Each structure stands twice: as structure tokens, then as C-alpha cells.
Amino acid sequence: MENVVVTGGDPRAAADRVGSTPTAPTAGAPASAAVTGADAAAGLIVASAGGDDLVAPESRRRRGLFGADRATPYLLIAPAVVALLALLGYPLYRVVVLSFQAMGHRQLIRGEDPAWVGFANYTRIFQDSVFWSVVVRTVAFTAVAVVLSVLLGLAVALLMRRVARPVRTAMVVAMMLAWAMPGLVSSQVFLWLVDANFGVVNWMIDQIPGVDFHNHSWFADPLQGWIVITAVVVWGALPFLAITLFAGMSQVPKELSEAATVDGANPWQVFCAVTLPILRPLLGIVTTLSIIWDFQVFTQIWVLRNGRPEDEFQTLSIHSFITAFGQSKYSLGSAVAVVTVLLMLGVMIFYVRQMFKIGEQD
Incomplete structure (x- = not known):
């Protein structure tokens, strides 16, 4: 039938x-x-x-909405989500809980349950002038390091577009090798370079007539010390930024640049009117990533100060570590860490929004 x-x-x-x-x-x-x-x-x-x-199309859609086909992507991503929650979510939860308790050296040694003190730790750090000076120092260092990193990375990317292919290949290989170097090793190399007694930087500057840099200590003055720290951080971030921005520039259609040149635009005008608008989303992403990385710098400062950073060289991550493990005030250090995460949360939200915007455009 x-x-x-x-x-x-x-x-x-x-x-x-x-x-x-x-x-x-x-x-x-x-x-x-x-x-x-x-x-x-x-x-x-x-x-x-x-x-x-x-079966009507609406029925097929409804079956796909509640059937196995709809659940397949979530089942595939479930192991990664569980792993992330176990490796990142649970430690963050423990830090938040610890920030509301009074965990000290005594409770740690004796295994006693710490008392619940609520927002007392947060009230204490917010009333501490040292904490606010650390916040201002961290924000200022992050701003300077990010601006220098992005500008130098953009300049190197532009240079890579102008040089011949063999030179560009050599630049990429050199930057990849520098990027592969661990932060601990690169910080130690910079520490040798600026050593007061045997540093090659002091020797080179001392060769300038009228300049005496013999046995000069870069960290005796906080400003000079932060110059060295910033140089290490920028040096480590430059390869990623330069290669990423160069890859973004390679996506700019040559026809647009050639049309602007025919219309009488000089190279700077071509960059501002053609290249920069297309590169702006990528610039937003790499800038946001640089803010997140530089805001939590730890290794470079710790190594350059031989594991004993003075108050003038402490950022939020260093201050949290010293408070928790140097002074055995674990709950107070956890409170500083939670505040650090909250300060970075706005930047991370912006980064996620930029990623979604680029995905929608694609």
C-alpha cells in the first residue's frame, strides 16, 4: 500500500x-x-x-535538539572540562575558602581546623597601605611592559615584511629559540649580564667616555632595577607578539595596499588606513594576553632578586607568595591571591568577548 x-x-x-x-x-x-x-x-x-x-522538518529538528546528536559534542568535551575543573577549579575553590579562614603556621603543623573569620582577611589587606602600593606598582609595571612589548612586536613584524625571505626565516628561527628558553634560564642570563662585578652591560657602558659604570649595581636604584626587569619581560614576550602580528599582516590583501599606493598614500598612510584596521582584532587579543601574563609576573623578579625581592620590587604575585609562605600567613596570602584574580577577571572577560567576536566574523 x-x-x-x-x-x-x-x-x-x-x-x-x-x-x-x-x-x-x-x-x-x-x-x-x-x-x-x-x-x-x-x-x-x-x-x-x-x-x-x-517526518516534517520541525520534527526532525526537534529530534536533533533532544536526541543523541545534540548531546554528542558535550560528551566529547566532557573529559576536558572535568580535567580543567580538577586541575584549576578545585585549587581555586580551596584558595577562596582559605581566604575566609585563619590558617597559620600553628594550624598547619598541628593539623587543626582553621577558624572561620569571614571577610576579616580582606578588611585587613584593604586597610594596609603596603598592599595598595603593591597594587599601584603592579598596574604601572604591567602598563609599561605591555605597551613596550606590543609596540616592539609590531615594529619587528613590520620589519619582517620588508626584509628578504632568507633574512625573515633567520629572524623567525632566532625568535623561536629565544621563546623556547625557560623564563628561569633567561632571567639568570640577564642577571649575569647586569652583574655589578662581571656584567658585560656595565663593561660596555663603562667604555663610553665620561661614564663610570664600574661595579655599578642596577638594583640599588628601584627605577633602574625595574628597567632590567621590564627588559627581561619584554624580551621574553617579543617573539610571540612579532610572529603572531606578522601572521596577521600576511592576511591583509595586497590589492588593498596596492590600491592605496596608487592613490598616492605613503607607507605610513597605508599602514594606518589599510593594515591597522584589519589587524585591530588581533592586536586586541595579543594586548589582552600580554596584560594577563605581565600582571602575574613572578619568575623574572624572583630570580633577578636572588629569591629575596625587596619591598620596592614586589608585585601582587610576589606579595601574595611572601605573605603566605614567607610569613606563614596563609589565609592572608590567599586573600591577596583572590583579589589578584578578581582584578584580572575584567581583562579575561574582555579577552573571551574578543575571541567570540572573531569567531562570529569568521
């Missing part, structure tokens, strides 16, 4: 057609369906089909 689907028209007329003897198809017409001129005029389609062919 044939399956019949009837859409549109009068239901009674459709019933008459269903009950009538089907018209034999003409030569060359498919045997599975017969559509007459009257049926077409009335909006009737008579077809023989089976299975899913008789």
Missing part, C-alpha cells in the same frame, strides 16, 4: 483523491510519485515514501 502525504487544499477533496484509483504515470515519470495539474493548482502533492521522508 502506498504512503500518501497531502498538504494544502480542501481535506475532503484530498480524501476523495486518496480513495480514488491512482493515475498511471506517464512514460519517463517516476513511479513513486504522481502530481497532476489539478493537484498542483490545489497545492496537493501525492508521494509514496517511507521512514524519515514522512
Whole structure:
């Protein structure tokens, strides 16, 4: 028996057609369906089909919404989500809980349960002038390091577009090797370079007539010390920024640059009017990543100060570590860490929004 689907028209007329003897198809017409001129005029389609062919599109969509096909992506991503929650979510939860307790050296040694003190730790750090000076110092260092890193990375990327291919390849290899160097090793190398007794930097500056840099200590003055720290951080971030921005510039259509040049634009105008607007989303992403990385700098400062950073060289991450493990005030250090995460939360939200915008544009 044939399956019949009837859409549109009068239901009674459709019933008459269903009950009538089907018209034999003409030569060359498919045997599975017969559509007459009257049926077409009335909006009737008579077809023989089976299975899913008789299911309306809305039903198929509804089945996909609640069926196994809809759940497959979530099942595939579930192991990664569980791993992230175990490796990152649980430690963060413990830090937050610890910030509301009074965990000290005594509770740690004796295994006693720390007392719940609520927001007392947060009140204490917010009333501490040292904490606010550390916040200002961290923000200022992050701003300077990010601006220098992005500008130098953009300049190197522009240079890579102008040089010949062999030179560009050598630059990429050199930057990849520098980027692969661990931060601990690179910080130690910079510490040797600026050593007061045997540093090559002091020796080179001392060769300038009228300048005496013999046995000069860069960290005796906080400003000079931060110059060295900033140089280490920028040096480590430059390879990633330069290569990423160069890859973004390679996506700029040459036709646009050539058209602007034909219209009389100089290289700077071509960059501002053509390259920069296309590169702006990528610049936003690398700048946000640089802010997140530089805001939590720890290794470079710790190594350059030989594991004993003075108050003038403490950022939020250093201050939290020293408070928790140097002074055995674990809950107070956890409170500083939570505040650090909250300060970075706005930057991370901006980064995620930029990623979604780029995904929608693609």
C-alpha cells in the first residue's frame, strides 16, 4: 500500500483523491510519485515514501535538539572540562575558602581546623597601605611592559615584511629559540649580564667616555632595577607578539595596499588606513594576553632578586607568595591571591568577548 502525504487544499477533496484509483504515470515519470495539474493548482502533492521522508522538518529538528546528536559534542568535551575543573577549579575553590579562614603556621603543623573569620582577611589587606602600593606598582609595571612589548612586536613584524625571505626565516628561527628558553634560564642570563662585578652591560657602558659604570649595581636604584626587569619581560614576550602580528599582516590583501599606493598614500598612510584596521582584532587579543601574563609576573623578579625581592620590587604575585609562605600567613596570602584574580577577571572577560567576536566574523 502506498504512503500518501497531502498538504494544502480542501481535506475532503484530498480524501476523495486518496480513495480514488491512482493515475498511471506517464512514460519517463517516476513511479513513486504522481502530481497532476489539478493537484498542483490545489497545492496537493501525492508521494509514496517511507521512514524519515514522512517526518516534517520541525520534527526532525526537534529530534536533533533532544536526541543523541545534540548531546554528542558535550560528551566529547566532557573529559576536558572535568580535567580543567580538577586541575584549576578545585585549587581555586580551596584558595577562596582559605581566604575566609585563619590558617597559620600553628594550624598547619598541628593539623587543626582553621577558624572561620569571614571577610576579616580582606578588611585587613584593604586597610594596609603596603598592599595598595603593591597594587599601584603592579598596574604601572604591567602598563609599561605591555605597551613596550606590543609596540616592539609590531615594529619587528613590520620589519619582517620588508626584509628578504632568507633574512625573515633567520629572524623567525632566532625568535623561536629565544621563546623556547625557560623564563628561569633567561632571567639568570640577564642577571649575569647586569652583574655589578662581571656584567658585560656595565663593561660596555663603562667604555663610553665620561661614564663610570664600574661595579655599578642596577638594583640599588628601584627605577633602574625595574628597567632590567621590564627588559627581561619584554624580551621574553617579543617573539610571540612579532610572529603572531606578522601572521596577521600576511592576511591583509595586497590589492588593498596596492590600491592605496596608487592613490598616492605613503607607507605610513597605508599602514594606518589599510593594515591597522584589519589587524585591530588581533592586536586586541595579543594586548589582552600580554596584560594577563605581565600582571602575574613572578619568575623574572624572583630570580633577578636572588629569591629575596625587596619591598620596592614586589608585585601582587610576589606579595601574595611572601605573605603566605614567607610569613606563614596563609589565609592572608590567599586573600591577596583572590583579589589578584578578581582584578584580572575584567581583562579575561574582555579577552573571551574578543575571541567570540572573531569567531562570529569568521
